[in-house]
Amino acid sequence: MTNTEPAPPRDPEPYPPAYGQAPFPAAPKTNTLAIISLVSAFFVSLAAVITGHLALGQIRRTHEGGRGLAITGLVLGYVGIAATTLALVIAVVVAATVIPLIAAAVNGAVGDQPWSSSTSEPQTDEANANASQEALPTGTVGAAHFDDGYLSVGTGAALVDVYFDPMCPYCRQFEETNGGELAVLATDGTITLRLHSLTFLDRVSQGTAYSTRASAALTCQATLNPENLLAFQAALFANQPAENSAGLGDSELAALVDNPVDIDDCLAAGEYQAWSRANTEQALNGMIADAEVTRIRGTPTVLVNGSVYDGGLTDPAEFLGFLSSNSVG
Template identity: 35%
Template sequence: MAAAAAKSRNPFPIIISVVVVVAVVAVAVLVYFMNRTASEPAQAPAAGVVNEETGAIAIGEGDQSVDEYIDFMCPHCGDAWDAYGDTTAELVEDGTITFNIHPISILDRSSQGTEYSTRAANSVYCVAEEDGDAAYSYVDLLFRNQPSQGSPGLDDDELIGYAEQVGAGGAADCITNREYGDFVAERTQEVPLAPGQTNVSTPTVVVNGEVVPPTMDPDVDIRANLN
């Protein structure tokens, strides 16, 4: 009887049960916080020229809008920047449009593992946060020095060098730390599809809310679609 009583008072099964319950609760709490963190929006740049919801970097204050979704590894985006540049600059200066630049990353796979598209897009947001007035000039520099698709792209030191050229040298740490990489990834998921397309492409040009197939003719793609 004494042996049976001693056996019934064995604390180990109880301890094991408590440990298992605590472990299950701990895992549940961890999963909860991981899911909560994953569902929270990425940090947006603290820059007045950046729309936190759309990621657009706004140039000008016109009532009409021209949006360009660009990947800095995309050669056609460089062609579009060259083709539309004079026209968009003129329309911004005369107050006709707000020119919205959307840096995105769909070609990370084409930079030999360096994720250049994300790094370059992140750097644009870093510059915009440091000095909103420098953002346009910085984007222009990136396209004037655009690497070939399939190359490693510009390294971080080169990106920082161009940021310094436009007066945004304070963006260096942000560029190195890829501060807005998650923000770039989120905005990339929101690129509008052209009619009849099932995949995102760059450049994507949107005039007054309507996606325009880019012909690289600014009179056809932009001016003809303004009110």
């Protein structure tokens, strides 16, 4: 007997893939070093550069992903290294430029000329500290004003105070540039020139206390031959010994200029050495009356009516302008 019932429907066959069509490929793995390179670029630039190059090498071999990350990390790393290098260079330049200027300002140096040398920075030594305990001369003898602590030339209304050490090389620069003009102004009554010869550079004269002896010689000259005081000062600087040398002997100091009265005995007796050291102690540690500064921090220090000259040591026009602007007509 023939079965006339229809056969149940069959599920359709799945479509086969088209000829030559490959299955959809899986995304490649991202290289680990590429990720590290990108992240470290924000913290350690050198690490970013190193891991970036390693990542690119691995990616070429393994065909991993992350090439863009590695390149980004490399670029950021190199930018960071360049920025750090530039910052270091700027810091070095600033340090080399600013620090000396600050130190010069502290020591009294200004402009393009040093106001005091490394050895011209005042230091109080034991001899200066003990000077005040010795008997000191008083009153006025010749050009020496012992109570006021200076040697004076001229009677002008404008007061010019010059603090110097006979062994200070920058004091010599100032004297050679401006000493002649100051002498003229003192002689014609325009200014009163007050000399303060200090002794703190004794420490660089091989134990001969040259600054003290030279200051005492200048004072001997002021008391015995006041008319030749400025000539003697000019000769002191013209024959200035080098720092760290023994300096001139007493007989050489006495022979610097021809004098009506010999100063040999005065030098041999050591007169005015204690007074010179006491003046130094006062200048370095005491109060300077009617001045912009309270004490001397370097030599030369020049005051005109109490105002500090902070210009160039070898520019006579600049100094004369400062002198004129401070009540010198």
